[in-house]
Amino acid sequence: MAHKKKISKQPKKSSKKKAKSTLGGFFALNVSLRVIKSLLLGFIVVLFLGGLLVVGIGAGYFAHLVEGTPTPTKTEIKQEVGDIAEPSKLLYADDQELATIQSDPIREKVDSDEISTWVKKALVATEDENFYEHRGVVPKAVVRALLGELVGFGAGSGGSTLTQQVVKQQVLTNETSFKRKANEIVLAFDLEKYLSKDEILTAYLNVSPFGRNNKGQNIAGVEEAAIGIFGVHAKDLSLPQSAFIAGLPQSPIVYSPYTNTGDLKQDYSIGMARKDDVLFNMYRQQMISKKEYDEAKKYDLSKDFQAREDIEVQQHGFLYYTVYNEAISIVAKQQAEEDGVSDSEYNKDDVRSRYVEQAKVKMQNQGLVVKSTIDKNIYDAMQLGVAEYGQYLDDGSGATIEPGTVMMDNQTGRIYGFIGSRDYNTNQNNHAFDTVRQAGSSIKPVLVYGPAIDQGLLGSATRIADFPMKYQRGEHAGKELENAENKGSKTFQTAREALVESTNITAYHVYQDMLAKKGSEQFAYDNYLKKMNYPTSNTWGVESAPLGTTGISTLTEINGFQTLANGGVYQQGYMIESITDSTGKEIYKHKNAPVQVFSKATASIMNDMMRSVINEQHTTPFKSILSGVNYSLSTADWVGKTGTTDNYADNWLIVSTPSITLGTWTGRDDNKPMNDGAGNRTATYMAYLAGRIYQVNPSVFAENEEFELSDDVKQIKVSDFTGLKSGKVSHNGTNYQVPSGETTSLWAKDGPAENTYEFGIGGDEDDYKTYWNTRNKVSAKNKNTETDEDD
Template sequence: MEVLKSTIYFFLAIFFLGGSLALGVVLGYFANLVESTEIPSGDEIVRAINDIELVSHVNYSNGEQIAELRSDLIRTRVSKENVSPLIKQALIATEDEYFNKHEGIVPKALIRAMVSDITGFGGKSGGSTITQQLVKQQLLTDEVSFHRKANEVLLALRVEKFQTKEEILTAYLNVSPFGRNNKGQNIAGVEEAARGIFGKPSNEVNLPQAAFIAGLPQSPIIYSPYTNTGELKEDLSDGLTRKDAVLSNMYREKYIDEKTYEEAKNYDLKADFLPREEINQPDNGYLYYYVETQAIEALMAKHYQKDQLEKEKVFSQDILYEKYYQMAERDLRRNGYTVETTIDKNIYQAMNNAVMNNAGWLEDWSGDPIQIGSILMENQTGRILGFVGGRDYATNQNNHAFQTKRSPGSTMKPIVAYAPAIDKGLIGSESQLADFKRKYGSENTNLSNYGGTSSESFISVRNAIKDSGNITVVNLYEKLLESANPAEYFNKMNIDISASVTHPSLPLGTTDLSVYQQINAYQTLANKGAYLEGYVISKITDSNGEVVYEHKANPVQVFQPATASIMADLMREVLVNGTGTTAKSSLYNYGAALGNADWVGKTGTSEEDKDFWFTASTPGVTLSTWIGKSYGKQMPQSFGQNNMRVWAAIAGAAYQISPDIFQTAQRFELDPSVNIAKVSSITGTKMGPAYINGIQYYTPGKEVNSYFVPGSGPIDPTLRFGIGGTDAQYQNYWNKNTKVEKKEDKKKPSSNRNQNDVDEEDEEDTEDEEDTEGEAGEE
């Protein structure tokens, strides 16, 4: 017996000595593994543990959801008060029975797991507490190594120091994967699990449902009841067996009694699984993707501003743009933002339905679809209320309202030539422009108006705009370039035309614009000359309701208010009795009030009828529409009229939804600063005598009002009373329209004479070549 005792004591001593030595070795090895680990502060720990990927949403202007922004993982954060105690109990009983007692790790479980990993005996023994699992998901990788495990232990102890048990458990329930929902989407967080599997919030589940959910994180895809398409699996045994194991654990840990356990175990959970549901796809791909891109670009600012960079530099350099775009996109994908847009749901749908309902106007039966882009913008704010990106996103993903850039044809004339010329005091509303055929471009092509015509006379600015003359506007633009740079106006409207600004043909549409760029320029004229950048993102808030982006209006006075009001007066004529009468008459189909509204606008047709445009404003809104084929192919000439009919249908549809935005009872009034002067309807100059080549003429025509910006006005009667043309053409015009009052001595001075008068020789220069590259014959 003594020998037996001695032997036992000997082996116990060896065991304890060996254990101490082994413990020392383990501790030393552990210290070596974590020696290089940076220990995060308490704030960093809390932030990292709760940094979870949340789903962002985009909404219409009324707060109704447009869509969820696509993510690989669907997650909704839930507070600790809104999780059923049954789920918490089931999780603790199954994943970490000592959760409420330990300080982050359970040593014996950890040692057991390590021995199992080293020896290969004992199977896969779970040694990780809920805290450790949370650390692994949020702070570490899935790497299988002693180094990673050592860091997991160290950080778990750190987490327990700065987070309560309730906070740790809630974080785990929010971040852990829970398989798939009935749409086939990967889900994370207990709230999405409850809603995506049983169709109820996580605080309303019953016991069997709670047990099923709590069992998912161990192997979420295997235990999930759904396939990747949202269909119920044919064999649900894995998940149901796991549910029974969780219930058994709850019974073992005395969270439930035997009767409750048996009832829950026998409960028919299959009947509670939701049937398959289609993913709620965006109602329109054009809307979804445009809003997504605009939201990302809005969020880029906080990143590049942090690096002290300006927007202009970032957006002009592809490398910088891509860098900050990716950073902002990551924010949007994972931070649970709510993106509020300016898009009115009903207006948006009405505009697109109007296109579908009037598709016949867009068919030429060539087999090559005619596309459309259209935008409705509020003048006083720049808010985009609705748009049409195209006819069918499934067949053509190019957003023709914002992405497509095409020749604007004659819609370029008011914004690049007439408005700047009026603004600079070069012309008034009744000033005269030469309309004689002339040489055009390097090949001496004959410049003429649409259809190859010209009046072979002088016509007023008002009539030139109304009839969309080409010769007149080229003459005007050449004169404008002598004293002004129209690009300065466009720079203020964020439109770059610098590459083509010196080409006399620019007013004919020889530089490409998008519908968005064009409508913003016309909005500027309709808003008393003040540019307000068109926008679709009004505000972005984070998951806590904090505003991370909000649109700020930044009005820029581009044109004088007098200029804008004069242009409105001139462009009114386009719809009343000019090239836009089809649009005006078609509006009456949608209500007399809409037809009688004060519409001002301009038509446009590019070379060879490849593009048709119409843009017009009321005091409240501006609506622009373009139609054309994807590869710039020619269309029937009559489609210019068709485009105006579709434009009117879109306007009518929006009007039926929201008539107030059109401000049909208001009119564009002349600004008080406008200089109203009496001029001749024939020359656009003051009335009175003119001495030409020693002969006194009396200014012909009747007296009419001409509108000028402050500081400018009509000139005295003179030979060259207008812009463009030759001396011979002016002399013939005088001879044709006036009578000689009396002959004067050629040497006699006249107070009305100037450098353009008699002293100039009567030149025959009608063959002068003009450097006007681009298209001719545009409307």
């Protein structure tokens, strides 16, 4: 039998073990992968949840930062963005420019169509290449800023869009906190919602700083940059010029080609390199072609830089400073009122000073337009007039006699023009508005005769004592009260005569009689002068007050005469017609506030009496001199009054036609007396000055109009001798035959009394005796029945 080979089983066992081992390895790997996958998923979940937590915390923190930030309206946003700091302007009444109030930096706002498209493209390419795609904010920049704040690195940093930069410059402060950054982001969204991209771009180009110009001045806004660097308007900038300007805002002073003196820097290559970067950005973003890029880069821009120029210093004078200061006062008071500040609080020096400083900043930076009442032609004629005829005021002493002159519209109080001094360069005292001097007899129409007539205390023919006398009380007690020409004419003058001759004794009697009957030393001030803004003073009640011993300004006195020439209606003199802001919105408009100070009847009677002052020429030769200067103008219905203080220290002449009041004070700044003849010299100066004004504006004088008595004036026939109703007079058993002759007395109220021996205002027994004895006295030792019946 054959032998069978035994087959070994061992190899099969090894294979099974190997397979089992392999299977185990796959299992382990699978398990490991599952574990890793689980771990990865868990890590991702943790990261995701952590991210949500971070975002949630960040969002919460962001919400905290912007909490309380008001949501502006469309109007508010547009107003704040459009409120670009720019110089304010002062205008004449006809809108011609009077002056520009320069700001620092200087800028001029322009519209979008006045800016080259090259500039806009260059700016976007360099500062915000996604400007036309984003909605005001780039999200990744927000996240970067937020994370930076959370981890304490780069807080508040991040590339701001052009929109955000406009918000920062126009709406928010320059504070670098993250809260400001957060608010900037919120407001940027609002800005994009309310303004177009072009409006935002235009705002940026109008407000941003652009370094210096060729005068060394700090400049802002693309228009000033274009003019100050290249001598062209913003709309005419070439591509290379636009690229240079668009690169400036990042570091204006560094990139500027000029020093602070206006000279070109010795090395301005850094600015030129910046220009090349801007051009490349434009090319890279396909805003310009390769050819345009190459040509612009090769262009020698240095030849376009403007040569150094000196700053044109504006020669300011009285007009600029007077209009400017008046505008400042208006803006300051207006702001205080908006803040709820009372008048008493505002009148405190520190409070008023604070608001005045705020107003100055506003005037320098907010592009206000101040329209004055000044008529350029009249004002210029007045300056020419004082230059030519001011010499007529000099008295031969070698001292300069200065004038302070104002011309005012009667109906409105509008100031047409003024003269502050003979020459601003040598004397900056504004004698028209600021200098306060004694009024002399020019005060009599508004302080004495006007109020007395208004109260029905006298008429134009009322007789007033003009006999020698002495002051009765006060510091002048016992001193002779004298007229300019004598110590008394030893008669009873009519009110008209007293005004024409400007006698002091008569004015004294009328004033004392009025104060006594009204029971108050301040009666005339409280009821008349105060309404015309004459200064408060306890001197209005002293015996010398009707002689004009209280100090006033020229403007104040002219305004008083304006009141009489305007039917008794006071219109406060004003020089600012309106003020508008940079958007054209009117923030101030003068409003007339008429005050009826004197009755219409009183005013018309006073004008009738002051016509006699000018026509009879007892105190001033104004009309005859004017006739020689300009006959046609001399035929106008001129009324007025003169005034002179002791030793000719002050001299006044104020005249009116139905349309205007023109008045002047003349004197020396050291208060020393002038030589005799001051009144004639003042009249000559005024006549020639009026003639000069007439040459440029004849219609302003209304030479064909006349002052007329109002319908309610009482024109009463009275005895020419007593000023009372005609009739026989008896006194202490003696009958007096009143001399024949009647005249018309003008009364505004009440009327003359029955005839009596003591018929006048003022005077003592001896004065009346003298007057009757020298004027046809008829003696009668015994009364008879016939006389008694006649009485």
